[in-house]
Amino acid sequence: MSTTGSHQAPASAREREVIEAFRAGGVLTRARIAETTGLGRSTVSAVLTRLTDEGAIAVVGHDEQDGRGRPTERLAVDPDAVRAIGIDLAHGAVRVVTLNILGETLAQEERAHEDALGGGPRHRIVHELLDGLDLPERTPALRGIGLGVSGPISLTRPERAPWRALVADLTARHGFPVQVDNTTRFAAFAEHLASAEDGRTTLHVRCYQGVGGAVVREGALDLGATGMAGEVGHLPVEEPGMTCRCGRSGCLETVASTPAVLAALRTHGIVLRSPSELPGALVAHPKALRPVLDRVARSIARALVLTTTLVDPDEVILTGDLFDTDDHLLDAVRPLVAEGVGERFPLVPLARGRLDAFAGAVGAALVVLSPRGRATQG
Numbered sequence: 001m002s003t004t005g006s007h008q009a010p011a012s013a014r015e016r017e018v019i020e021a022f023r024a025g026g027v028l029t030r031a032r033i034a035e036t037t038g039l040g041r042s043t044v045s046a047v048l049t050r051l052t053d054e055g056a057i058a059v060v061g062h063d064e065q066d067g068r069g070r071p072t073e074r075l076a077v078d079p080d081a082v083r084a085i086g087i088d089l090a091h092g093a094v095r096v097v098t099l100n101i102l103g104e105t106l107a108q109e110e111r112a113h114e115d116a117l118g119g120g121p122r123h124r125i126v127h128e129l130l131d132g133l134d135l136p137e138r139t140p141a142l143r144g145i146g147l148g149v150s151g152p153i154s155l156t157r158p159e160r161a162p163w164r165a166l167v168a169d170l171t172a173r174h175g176f177p178v179q180v181d182n183t184t185r186f187a188a189f190a191e192h193l194a195s196a197e198d199g200r201t202t203l204h205v206r207c208y209q210g211v212g213g214a215v216v217r218e219g220a221l222d223l224g225a226t227g228m229a230g231e232v233g234h235l236p237v238e239e240p241g242m243t244c245r246c247g248r249s250g251c252l253e254t255v256a257s258t259p260a261v262l263a264a265l266r267t268h269g270i271v272l273r274s275p276s277e278l279p280g281a282l283v284a285h286p287k288a289l290r291p292v293l294d295r296v297a298r299s300i301a302r303a304l305v306l307t308t309t310l311v312d313p314d315e316v317i318l319t320g321d322l323f324d325t326d327d328h329l330l331d332a333v334r335p336l337v338a339e340g341v342g343e344r345f346p347l348v349p350l351a352r353g354r355l356d357a358f359a360g361a362v363g364a365a366l367v368v369l370s371p372r373g374r375a376t377q378g
């Protein structure tokens with residue numbers, strides 16, 4: 001993950017505990033927060049000072065008196081205070097979200113554009129969407145901006161990356177640090193937090209314009225040494241295989257990405273203008289689509305047998321143009337994974353993603369908000 005601009009300390013474990021107390025309890029006194037979290041009064045006080053200074057927590061009333069005759073403050077989260085912005089430079093669309101400290105979506109906007117739109121016009125869309133959100137200028141409650149971009153950023157030369165200018169612009173305009181990462185990784189983080197109980201490990205695989213993946217362990221993204229951990233899309237699962245855009249050959253992406261699936265269908269005489277026509281084509285031409293989908297399922301299953309053996313996740317979450325509409329592909333993958341894993345290894349549950357197309361933007365904001373925030377989509 002690349003961070004630019006002035007750094008701010010990420011949410012501490014103590015802050016997360018205090019926020020969880022507010023999430024569960026609503027309006028709380030300092031004594032109640034200390035009791036719920038088990039943290040000392042001075043620790044609670046330090047955390048609350050930061051949160052109230054930022055405008056994320058506010059005094060909403062007073063109890064009669066404490067034991068020493070002073071009124072006791074009743075505190076609550078300001079649910080309208082913007083804490084983080086998430087931006088997703090998705091394929092063919094720009095999406096932005098704002099979240100409050102509880103990870104709840106306050107606003108979200110999307111604008112579709114032609115696939116070939118250049119960096120400059122796309123960046124203007126980002127600024128226009130953010131302007132439309134009517135953000136307070138340099139609000140003290142805002143901790144930063146997360147920017148999701150396509151592809152593994154460790155394979156990009158940062159100095160040449162097209163998003164570099166956008167990051168500089170955002171930092172200059174809003175005065176906050178901008179965290180940049182592959183939007184797949186951000187989406188995996190949001191999916192994990194939307195579904196997983198504490199202490200779980202999830203592997204997320206996304207098959208859209210490209211194929212990406214990420215591992216989230218116990219509420220934290222597994223980045224690896226260079227941010228490549230969990231890059232399922234570039235596992236060599238086909239041999240001999242086609243050359244991938246990453247330079248290797250036989251990558252899962254060369255078979256399971258949406259363009260690869262559409263190209264394979266064309267060789268079978270089925271021409272689709274967009275992935276949205278896939279479900280209809282499945283119904284109209286089930287026999288013609290079968291060999292293509294079987295090959296996709298086999299490649300995904302092969303990748304999952306390898307990755308689940310290595311990562312040992314509690315759950316695999318699959319999203320993609322072929323996964324989002326129905327369970328057809330998932331049902332084809334499941335028995336192949338079971339067969340490949342064998343009887344002596346645990347069979348990991350496979351599930352479809354639970355969030356919508358804003359998952360990448362939400363995850364980008366959540367990573368800024370707190371490495372262990374929680375996704376709630378509005």
Ligand SMILES: [Zn+2]
Pocket residue numbers: 233234235244245246247248251253
């Ligand atoms: Zn590749």
